[in-house]
Amino acid sequence: MKSSKGAEDYSKLLINDSLLPDIFLVRYAQELSKNALLIYLWLNMTGKKNGFDESDIKELKIVREEEIEPALAELIAASLINRKDKTYSFEDIKAREISDYISSAIARGNDPELTGLMSNEKDRKLLADSISSTFYQGELPYIFYRLIDKCLNDYKFESRVCYKLFEEGYEQSIHRSLQQMEKMALSWYEKGYTDIKSLEKQLEINKRTKKLIKLTGKLLRKRLNGLDIDRVTSWAEDLDATEELVTLAFKENEFRSNLTLKNVGDTLAKWHDQGIKTAEEASRFSEEEHKENKRKATRRKSNIGSVWATGEEAGIVNKDASDTETPDKEKASEDTDDSDGPDDDILNMFGD
Numbered sequence: 001m002k003s004s005k006g007a008e009d010y011s012k013l014l015i016n017d018s019l020l021p022d023i024f025l026v027r028y029a030q031e032l033s034k035n036a037l038l039i040y041l042w043l044n045m046t047g048k049k050n051g052f053d054e055s056d057i058k059e060l061k062i063v064r065e066e067e068i069e070p071a072l073a074e075l076i077a078a079s080l081i082n083r084k085d086k087t088y089s090f091e092d093i094k095a096r097e098i099s100d101y102i103s104s105a106i107a108r109g110n111d112p113e114l115t116g117l118m119s120n121e122k123d124r125k126l127l128a129d130s131i132s133s134t135f136y137q138g139e140l141p142y143i144f145y146r147l148i149d150k151c152l153n154d155y156k157f158e159s160r161v162c163y164k165l166f167e168e169g170y171e172q173s174i175h176r177s178l179q180q181m182e183k184m185a186l187s188w189y190e191k192g193y194t195d196i197k198s199l200e201k202q203l204e205i206n207k208r209t210k211k212l213i214k215l216t217g218k219l220l221r222k223r224l225n226g227l228d229i230d231r232v233t234s235w236a237e238d239l240d241a242t243e244e245l246v247t248l249a250f251k252e253n254e255f256r257s258n259l260t261l262k263n264v265g266d267t268l269a270k271w272h273d274q275g276i277k278t279a280e281e282a283s284r285f286s287e288e289e290h291k292e293n294k295r296k297a298t299r300r301k302s303n304i305g306s307v308w309a310t311g312e313e314a315g316i317v318n319k320d321a322s323d324t325e326t327p328d329k330e331k332a333s334e335d336t337d338d339s340d341g342p343d344d345d346i347l348n349m350f351g352d
Contacts, residue, residue: 020044021094026141027178028078028093035063035071040080049090097143124152127159135170143178147185155189160196168203208243209236215243216261219250231261239265239272244279252286 020041029037042060043052057068072088075081079096081088128148132140144166151157151165165185169175174184193199212232217224224232235241241249249267253259276282 022141023093023097023143024080026143026176028080030177031179032078033071033074035067036074036078038062039068039071040075044090052088053086123159124148127152127162131163131166135166135175141176144181147178147181150182151185155185155194157185157188157194158196161188161194161199164196164199164203205236208241209233211243212236212241212246215246219247220261228261231265235265235268239268240277241268241272242279245271245276245282248279248282248286 032040039057039060039062042062043049043056046060048056054068054072057063057072058065063071072081072083076083079091080093081090128140128145131144131148132138136144148162151162152159157165165181165188166175169181169184174180188194188199191202193202209232212235213224213229216228216232235246245268246264249264249271250259252267253263256263271282271285274285276285
């Protein structure tokens with residue numbers, strides 16, 4: 001009896017397993033909010049995929065009632081469910097994916113019934129196998145075969161660029177998110193990174209930018225905001241700045257009471273205009289610049305001193321000269337007096 005009951009329980013466990021297509025996990029699940037994901041999984045488990053309403057979700061009590069409507073709107077926006085009046089149902093995402101693939105294959109002039117996933121293309125198959133074994137433990141989800149096709153046929157990526165796409169996705173831990181991988185592929189295409197030479201140059205700049213952002217935050221002792229990050233990014237992209245140059249540029253501006261990233265950027269721009277590429281060259285340039293500024297300051301002091309030395313050129317009047325001028329004038333006045341002046345007339349009125 002015990003053995004029979006154990007087998008029965010085991011059968012129930014197998015029967016109750018919920019089957020989800022891989023495409024849901026790869027294309028949709030990682031982008032959904034917690035509430036939307038819970039509702040989708042629970043409805044799938046309870047077998048109400050073909051017809052349910054909000055009351056069915058309320059009975060599950062897996063999310064608060066006020067959160068149900070936004071979660072359903074999210075699922076509709078993701079094309080996972082559709083709505084007719086007040087009733088909802090699941091979209092057949094597998095059938096839609098197959099239809100999309102057939103349409104794209106026909107548009108490229110291929111017969112999907114003969115080529116399947118274009119496995120007869122040797123170079124493409126070697127590329128896909130390499131990507132699968134390196135980044136997906138030999139189990140590349142079907143949907144990423146579609147992305148490889150898109151990169152090679154629609155975006156005209158070189159095979160090495162396509163491989164680099166998955167390498168970058170793996171390093172950023174987004175290689176299992178189709179939406180983020182598609183977003184990165186589109187960005188590369190729009191920026192013209194379709195050949196390995198232009199791509200590697202930009203990837204080197206991106207790597208340097210990340211290092212500069214980390215370094216700048218450390219030197220400023222704060223977390224950089226969006227505007228700060230844009231400024232630091234321009235140092236890497238437009239001024240070819242390195243960590244050594246940025247560190248030295250900060251040191252050059254330490255004398256400021258309120259040091260800003262603009263100050264640092266101005267210093268980096270000055271060095272860039274002079275063709276300076278290393279910290280050693282920048283140090284020599286700054287040393288010569290400081291010496292020249294010191295010489296200019298000395299000359300200015302000398303010029304100021306010479307002006308004061310001349311006195312008259314500086315607008316200064318000799319005080320002694322002005323003091324001695326009055327007696328002379330008085331003496332001259334006395335010399336010009338005669339007995340016929342007004343004072344003599346008054347004295348004569350009283351006689352001798």
